[in-house]
Amino acid sequence: MNEKLNEINRLLVEVYDDVNRIEEFSIKQGAFSDISITEIHTIEAVGLYGSKTMSEIASQLEITMGTLTIAIDKLIKKGYVERRRSDTDRRIVNVCLTKRGKLAYRIHEKFHMDMVKAIMSDFSHEEEEVLLVALKKLNQHLKEIYMNGPKK
Amino acid sequence: MNEKLNEINRLLVEVYDDVNRIEEFSIKQGAFSDISITEIHTIEAVGLYGSKTMSEIASQLEITMGTLTIAIDKLIKKGYVERRRSDTDRRIVNVCLTKRGKLAYRIHEKFHMDMVKAIMSDFSHEEEEVLLVALKKLNQHLKEIYMNGPKK
DNA sequence: AATATATATTTTGATTATCAAAATATTTGG
DNA sequence: CCAAATATTTTGATAATCAAAATATATATT
Structure with a gap:
């Protein structure tokens, strides 16, 4: 009995590690080798449509806003996102993806889909x-x- | 069709994130709140029995030896591992767990088993x-x- | 309206994990 | 014995992260 649990545990851990490595690898190889997995996840959280506030993104990613501020600064420098202050409430910062950001989003999405397809084909x-x-x-x-x- | 792939993808991503959070949480709450997930993984790689060389551990964890040196330094300070130079080849460093390290290993192992058990019970x-x-x-x-x- | 309080974000100062490349120590092959 | 190989550590750098302080703006209260 314990044997089976052990095997499932081992498989889960391996799957976990592999997914991590594959995702990392796919980014480093691809057209957007200047961003990290963390940065891709930030781009994912910003989302394709419209814009999100700093608080929304930070809470979605479960990081502090301080951390996010730095992450967004870097993504702006690299040309993946834009920052705009809200007109109706000037405390609020709206973040959205640039063309390049959207492209990165879509390519990463496709990578995920391809992986799932490959898995399911079996x-x-x-x-x-x-x-x-x-x-x-x-x-x-x-x-x-x-x-x-x-x-x- | 694409809908199902999408759902599987979403579930996989969520599972991945949850496992991460739960593991993190379980360490921060438990008896060994002075170590991180990364450190627990280093402890796991050192293993319960006998000792391993720095190269063995680094290659198992897929990190550089420079990174490992620092990690081991810290784990020694915290009392989880011991470093000993080999007698037969004085270039080689053997690392093994202390009593405390072994206890941490076993408790983390138990956490994993409990999680798998909880999952399987359904x-x-x-x-x-x-x-x-x-x-x-x-x-x-x-x-x-x-x-x-x-x-x- | 003036001021206090609340909210959204950024800045600051720190820590951890990481790498690549240089340095050190030791062993081995000729 | 010395050159090359091997095992590890040190150095100098970067990324991701947090908590707490600072800043800017909005809202509520008197």
């Missing part, structure tokens, strides 16, 4: 369904653990 | 089997992507 339709259900449960459970603390 | 025996197979395939696939580059 599965039968039935297995696919089970995996979907399993992932939902897994996700649900992790959220619960996160809410209530990991104590057993 | 699954029927059949689902469990499918998940195991799915994880194996997923893992296999990721390794292939990693080897051949993520280009489709």
Whole structure:
């Protein structure tokens, strides 16, 4: 019994590490080698459509606004995002993607889709369904653990 | 079709982020709040039994030896590992866990097991089997992507 | 309206994790 | 014995992060 848990744990850890490495690798190789994974995630959080405030982005990424300010400064320098003060409330800063930022977003999105496609191509339709259900449960459970603390 | 891929992708990303947060949280709350996730992973790489050389640990963690030197310095200060020069080849440094290091290792291992147990408790025996197979395939696939580059 | 309080963001000062390249110490092959 | 190889550490740099202080603006209260 414990043996199976052990194997699942090992597989999860390996999958986790691999995803990390592959994502890192795909960025370093691609057309946008001047940005890091962290920066791609910031670009993702800004989103394709319209603009978001600093607080919105920071809370979505679960980082402080201080950290975000620096991240956005750098992304502006590199030409991926724009910063604009709101006209209606001049405390608020609106951030949106530039053309280049949107392109980076789309390419990263495609990378993710290709990865998932590659993974799924091995599965039968039935297995696919089970995996979907399993992932939902897994996700649900992790959220619960996160809410209530990991104590057993 | 694309819709399902999208959902699987979203679930995978969420699971990934949750695991990260939960692991972080579990360390910060527990008996070893003076070490980070990175440090726990270094402790894991040193391993419970015997000792490992700096090169072995660095290559396992895929970090440079310079980075590892600093990490080990800090873990020694905090009392989790010991450094000893080999008697047979005085260039080589052997690192092993202290009592405290071993305890941290075991507690982190238990955390992982508890998490997997919590996840699996929701699954029927059949689902469990499918998940195991799915994880194996997923893992296999990721390794292939990693080897051949993520280009489709 | 004037002032106090609240809100949104940036700045400051610090820490951790990381790398590449240079330096050091030791071993091994000729 | 010396040159080359090997194992590690040191150095100098950068990225990502936080908490707390500072700044700017809006809102509420008297």
